[in-house]
Amino acid sequence: MKVYVGIKGGFPNHRKGSVGCVTRPELLPQAIAYALDLEGVSVANIGPYTMEQALQNVAFARAYKPLTEAQRADLLALGKQIAADIGPRYGPVA
Numbered sequence: 001m002k003v004y005v006g007i008k009g010g011f012p013n014h015r016k017g018s019v020g021c022v023t024r025p026e027l028l029p030q031a032i033a034y035a036l037d038l039e040g041v042s043v044a045n046i047g048p049y050t051m052e053q054a055l056q057n058v059a060f061a062r063a064y065k066p067l068t069e070a071q072r073a074d075l076l077a078l079g080k081q082i083a084a085d086i087g088p089r090y091g092p093v094a
Contacts, residue, residue, distance in 0.1 A: 003035045003046050004028060005082055022082060027075075029060045033067050034075050 004021035023031050035044040044061075048054040067075070 003031050003044050005031070005079075005086075022086065027078075028056075029063060030067065030071060030075055032057070032060050033064055034072065036064055037067055037072070 004023045021028075032044055032046070035041060046057050048057055
């Protein structure tokens with residue numbers, strides 16, 4: 001699962017820490033919370049590209065709180081929109 005929805009600019013930019021991910025910065029904590037809230041998930045492996053990103057992810061994990069039903073519904077709707085915008089990469093968009 002790509003917790004942050006992948007990289008802006010696609011695979012050619014995967015090693016550039018300045019490229020950023022598709023998820024808006026203000027939603028990154030909720031993206032981690034969504035992954036951790038999934039049944040059977042106890043760890044979210046997130047591959048940062050810079051030390052700053054790694055430290056930011058640690059802070060998000062430490063501040064983790066389960067999502068409310070409204071937050072989950074909003075994220076699912078946003079995820080469907082992003083998936084439609086990005087299109088299929090490794091299979092059909094669900």
